[in-house]
Amino acid sequence: MWPTFQPLRPSFNYIGIESAYNLCREICNENAKNNPYQLKNVDSHLIKNSEWGAVAYLSHSKYGLGANTEVAINSASAGGSDGGVWAVTGYGDIGAGGAVSMNLENLVTAHNAGKAWNTTEGDDASTNGNVSGVYDMSGGLYEWTAGYLDPEHSNNKHYGPSLLGDSNRYKSRYKENNQGENKSNNYNVNEGRKGEAIWETSSDGTGETSWDKDWSDYIDWSNCFTVRGGIYEHGEHAGIFGFVAYNGMTFHNTGFRAVLINE
Numbered sequence: 001m002w003p004t005f006q007p008l009r010p011s012f013n014y015i016g017i018e019s020a021y022n023l024c025r026e027i028c029n030e031n032a033k034n035n036p037y038q039l040k041n042v043d044s045h046l047i048k049n050s051e052w053g054a055v056a057y058l059s060h061s062k063y064g065l066g067a068n069t070e071v072a073i074n075s076a077s078a079g080g081s082d083g084g085v086w087a088v089t090g091y092g093d094i095g096a097g098g099a100v101s102m103n104l105e106n107l108v109t110a111h112n113a114g115k116a117w118n119t120t121e122g123d124d125a126s127t128n129g130n131v132s133g134v135y136d137m138s139g140g141l142y143e144w145t146a147g148y149l150d151p152e153h154s155n156n157k158h159y160g161p162s163l164l165g166d167s168n169r170y171k172s173r174y175k176e177n178n179q180g181e182n183k184s185n186n187y188n189v190n191e192g193r194k195g196e197a198i199w200e201t202s203s204d205g206t207g208e209t210s211w212d213k214d215w216s217d218y219i220d221w222s223n224c225f226t227v228r229g230g231i232y233e234h235g236e237h238a239g240i241f242g243f244v245a246y247n248g249m250t251f252h253n254t255g256f257r258a259v260l261i262n263e
Contacts, residue, residue: 002037006089010089011141013086013251013253014254015144016254017144017159018162021045021146021160022162023258024045024046026044028044039260041263046144046145048147049197050195056241059137059240064128065128070138072115072125073125074088074135075093075235076094077233087232088140089135090136091116092117092125093125093139117131117135118131136229137228138229142228142230142246142254144226144246144254144256145225148160148173149176149221150174153221153224156248174186176189182220184204202241203216205218210241214243215230215244218245224245224248225246225248226243226244227243227244227245230242230244
């Protein structure tokens with residue numbers, strides 16, 4: 001199944017990191033079977049933490065929402081009904097402290113939901129505070145990022161073999177300390193990495209230590225891949241600066257974000 005990029009639709013969920021990584025790479029492959037895009041001179045890949053960080057910092061600057069305004073959480077949910085749909089795209093915070101279930105038949109009708117991307121009330125869910133920004137980076141689904149905790153072991157070899165190997169333009173390899181199950185120690189040993197909106201914007205690898213009270217949950221041996229942004233039901237603990245460790249499996253609350261670069 002090829003992804004489409006549309007607001008006010010069910011989010012593309014139930015996808016593990018291996019499938020997300022490979023699917024994002026295939027978007028720019030003109031020879032891929034049934035590829036609907038046929039993009040020319042475009043590179044595509046699963047977003048890396050450094051790219052997520054670039055958008056997060058832009059949002060926090062004077063060119064985005066600014067330092068005093070948090071990107072609003074997308075708290076819209078389809079409640080797990082209708083074939084496993086959970087999150088939906090293009091909304092702001094339409095509830096108080098948790099997810100708000102919506103009728104799928106009304107998703108395309110903005111005034112039925114409020115806080116939609118193309119309304120004034122939905123502007124705060126954009127990284128720029130207007131329709132030119134990036135949406136759904138707070139709440140919605142957890143979004144896989146292209147990186148893993150080294151060394152290779154059962155979980156990363158089983159759930160994300162395509163990501164293994166040295167860091168390159170498509171993926172990042174993170175070091176583990178000599179106690180791979182200790183999140184705080186793994187967080188500390190990688191603190192020299194800058195620009196990923198993790199170490200500069202949090203104080204520890206566990207807890208609610210990221211800016212705006214976003215979740216901090218660093219990778220370890222069991223959960224060796226990172227998802228960003230939080231999910232629709234996290235309330236104030238979801239956010240563009242949040243990071244959470246997952247083992248790479250397919251979940252109802254995991255999704256992805258493709259990066260397209262004109263070359």
